[in-house]
Amino acid sequence: MTKVRVRRQDPDKRGGKPYLQTYEVDTPKGKTVLDVLREVRSSKDPTLGFRCSCNSAICGSCGMRINGQARLACSTQAQAMVDEFGELLIEPLGNMRPVKDLVVDMGPFWQSVMAVKPFLQHKGKEPAGLYPVNKAQMDFTKIARDCIFCGSCVSDCTSLEANPQYLGPAALAKAFKFAGDPRDDTTKERLLNYSKAHGIWDCDTCLYCNEVCPMGVKPMDAILHMREMAIEAGLVHTQGAKHALAFYDTVMEYGKVNEAFTAVNSLGVKMVSRNVARIFAGGAVTGKRPAVLKERLASMGQVDKLKRLVKESRRKHRG
């Protein structure tokens, strides 16, 4: 028998306070976490709340936090979890409000999705036949298309944890589906919108979204693509774009990040001078002091090689 701990809460019970409840269930090979939960509900505790539907990892209903990471209960083998973590701990998704046990409020999730205008916007007349799009163009958005809205990426997103207003990885992956679709005629408007506060520049590129997605969607890659597209489209005056360009310029010039000049370029002289004392004071404590002198790396040849490689890989990636 495996001890399964489930984080529960019910606004109508115990004043809505969360608590852990333990159930004992057999977990032979082949039994999924969803099988475990269904067994609990049908034979031990009918009050246990969780969503599920397809049981085939395609409807996105059963996203939950299993041993600290967002996963689909229906495609997670229970015993494999016990083998790896020594227990089975099931909790609701993170960054969302639990409404009963493992059921979370998806309302804000859908609002974020709606905010990116998640539909094709074509101006002018539609073609008589198919849209003329070739394989490479069509495949560009492949990394964003298989989203099943399970909320796993949102649950484990560290940027959202810091800023609940951030649009989040699921909505931005959806945004890329259209920003990168050659059939859409509003690419620049989209990029401008997505570049505003709480958009593409808020991602701290921790990579968790890519890692936890059960469908192989890569929200972070989608976000990085859109940053690049935004800059290429000339949307260089947003805070995020300025910051990125400042990094880019200093690396191109000196072969490494020159923090002092990066800060001046991205935040402006005024902001930096106001905070200069703090920057140096902080440096004294951590032993990390911004280099003020314009030191160039001795071996710029290797940096040039690196630049070439970056350019080539970008070309390859964009078809």
Add this chain to the structure above:
Amino acid sequence: MPKHDVVVIGGGLAGASAALEARARGADVAIVTKLHPARSHSVAAMGGVNAALEEGDSWEGHAFDTVKGSDYLADQDAVEITCRLGKETVLRMDHWGTPFSRDEQGRMAHRPFGGHGMPRAYFAGDRTGLALMQTSLEQLFKANATIYEEVMAIDLVVHDNRFQGVVAYDVKSGEVLEIPAKAGVMCTGPAGRMYAKTTNALTCTGDGLGMVWRAGGALKDMEFVQFHPTTLHGPNVLITEAARGDGGIMLNARGERFMTKYAPKLLDLAPRDITSRAIQTEVNEGRGHPGGYVDLDLTMMGEAKIRERLPEVWEFAEKFAGVNAAKEYVPIEPGQHYIMGGIATDTQGATTIKGLWAAGECACVSLHGANRLGGNALLECLVYGKITGGHAAEFSKKQPAPPPSPPALQAAQRKVDTLLKAKGGENVQRLKDEMGAAMVEGVGVFREEDGMLRALTAVRQVKKRAQALAVGDPGKRFNYALVEALEMENLISLAEVIAYSALLRKESRGAHSRTDFPQRDDAEWLKHTLAWKRGEEIAVTYEPVRVTIFPPKERTY
């Protein structure tokens, strides 16, 4: 109280299509779904959507294959409507943004499917249903459509056989509410959960069919249940037909390519009923693996090709069976997949209840007759969703708003309260398991009189015992124990209708394969079964099949 011109019950591909069309025609429309539209089972459809788009193909070709595939039980006028609209329907979805797979020249990629004379299944990877559902959902967002999420319709409000709205249970709050409407469209999808082995979602419980049944509407051809030949042995997760379209072959335990015996020409791409029977015969005659399965060999494709063309198959084999499909065989067995029968409708999707239409898998128009071809279900959802949404909208313009119906609301509240307070000893899941096993055994791939009688008896016993259910959760919010009890009522009624209709049809046709009546009998049985609720009894009538273009012939592949 909310009020609408048109209420669409179910938010899948058919429901979304119906709602979008009704809205485009100016009706105030609302979708009522016990899930969120994004969770609908349409997302599980994998391989493709059919249309005659290629040079050398025609709607007539598509129609002929569909009629032949149906074993001539399909109504040919409905087939004609659907196949003629195939092209514009697929183009509409492309224009709305569905990322159909393309080739280097920008043409849409397509693949062959079982029973089709031409490759005409268009796809988006092996996640075509997901792609189409996403596009439909995007259009619903764009239209800012009204959606009652996680609100489960319990019963229709019908007076004098005239639709007036629905009563529903809000899963989020526990409230029972009435949603009056001038017209309704049933789009509640599959109903396969009365079978223990099924590819259907846990929520595919035939709620729409159950509601129409209780309201006195007719169910048509319920004996025709499709068993998908290739479901993963054990969890019955669907392995798409595209796996065979892309080169996969089936082998028995002796390593023989057994389809050479059953369909010498089409081999592994024979229609689903024939293929399922072939597998079941191999197993029954001792040439399957212990536990009752055969092998699907994809190894010749190599890892790269499997992962590119069949990413989901790759993943399912790995996650649900621990199999590396590039090196090992995938264990497969037939499982319930689709019900060709459903809410009886005319060629335009109108049910036998005035003001109520039905589309998609819950309906029987009948496009699929005795056996559905792969790729035709997604098309049906899109085509008939749109047609019925349009009719419902136009109808609603000429109707006054129906008055609310306090008795219907009270009855629904009583139903919920009774279940919540029930202190009986019967467990829903246990009853479902018993019924599921009886249906697989008696009304499965092969059927004969004694087996069907045993199944019918078992279902009736389950029905009796279900009078004393124990829900066990008195809670208001997200009470899924209650939801499952409500679903169970629908499943039991439908299981009984399936077994009874099957018992009466004394022939073999399409998916209805009787060992005691192995021949198709056009003289006696070229007709549709209509089942009606008469008190606690089932009354059956028959209506002729509409044969317009293709006279019935023997069906060989």
